[in-house]
């Protein structure tokens with residue numbers, strides 16, 4: 001059995017790994033080291049929390065006594081500064097050193113900081129951790145007009161929450177469409193119209209040139225002359241995996257730390273999972289994937305050989321009075337057949353992408369009742385051999401999927 005397992009980073013991937021380890025190995029010493037000053041908490045509850053009773057205790061992933069009950073030595077407020085892979089040793093921010101037999105790196109990601117002049121002004125925020133959420137919460141009464149930079153899922157969720165609490169919101173997106181990774185042009189247009197019905201202004205194809213104001217933000221410049229007034233900016237412009245920790249080591253990286261299907265890196269006894277882990281050339285940055293990878297890493301660390309089965313990412317948005325689902329590949333160029341159905345109310349939309357008799361992706365806006373059929377067909381790679389795809393409608397295809405269940 002392994003003597004000492006050290007886990008760097010204390011998010012959901014870490015917790016799931018600990019559970020998997022303890023299923024198999026009750027004896028190993030487990031060290032959990034996290035930079036934030038909080039015990040592991042649910043990051044996905046932060047956005048909604050900014051208008052709620054937000055505190056560490058309300059969103060903990062596990063009660064604090066759970067760690068002692070499971071023999072986990074917890075170090076919070078402790079950044080791991082470097083790794084010596086020859087001596088199997090970590091250097092902590094206070095200068096102390098910790099030895100490991102097996103190491104799991106689950107350092108997650110940070111929000112991308114767009115290179116905009118003025119991004120460091122007061123009342124300019126980005127939401128990644130509990131500290132950010134508490135800071136945003138404490139200055140919300142100063143922010144009546146809020147500009148959200150970034151029209152991806154997180155930016156939109158934030159805009160909706162702010163709007164529901166009486167804030168005047170403008171969304172600015174650099175690319176020509178909202179949720180560019182999950183929606184095609186038409187779906188994005190439909191979503192944009194739905195959002196604009198709430199009198200939320202959306203500017204796509206628009207870059208922020210500068211954030212203006214003295215110590216605190218007073219507006220943003222969207223070209224040399226146009227200034228949009230605001231008293232708060234929240235930006236949400238993608239993520240960057242926290243991989244600096246391995247920068248002077250032989251651990252192989254690309255966008256993140258490269259792992260195989262056991263979540264092991266190129267260095268024996270060093271594993272990675274969650275937002276930091278790059279598997280099959282991709283970093284997905286989703287909660288359920290961090291859970292699945294953390295579990296696989298945990299089992300393999302104990303010696304129980306387990307393979308990570310790739311998960312097709314699913315994005316859902318429930319906001320602006322509408323539900324939205326996007327899954328898999330939504331690139332028409334990679335599809336041999338595309339089925340589309342748009343409601344006459346111009347508020348509903350279904351698009352299914354088929355490649356070689358398999359559904360590879362789908363977008364649904366509006367009625368979600370039959371989305372699970374699409375999810376299951378994509379996940380199980382169901383073969384549509386008996387379906388004549390030439391003249392079939394979206395609903396007829398969904399009927400066939402239902403009957404084939």
Ligand SMILES: Cc1cc2nc3c(=O)[nH]c(=O)nc-3n(C[C@H](O)[C@H](O)[C@H](O)COP(=O)(O)OP(=O)(O)OC[C@H]3O[C@@H](n4cnc5c(N)ncnc54)[C@H](O)[C@@H]3O)c2cc1C
Pocket residue numbers: 008009010011012013014033034035036043044045046047078079080081106107108109127128129154242245273274275276285286287288290
């Ligand atoms: C506001 C918000 C809402 C989200 N909503 C959703 C959602 O609805 N659905 C969904 O699927 N995903 C969502 N996500 C993404 C999801 O939260 C992440 O995919 C998930 O948290 C990744 O888990 P992780 O354990 O890999 O890393 P993280 O949760 O990022 O945890 C990593 C931890 O490691 C620490 N760390 C980093 N470097 C060091 C170091 N050198 N030393 C010590 N500690 C270190 C970090 O401080 C952090 O606490 C959301 C993310 C945010 C920010």
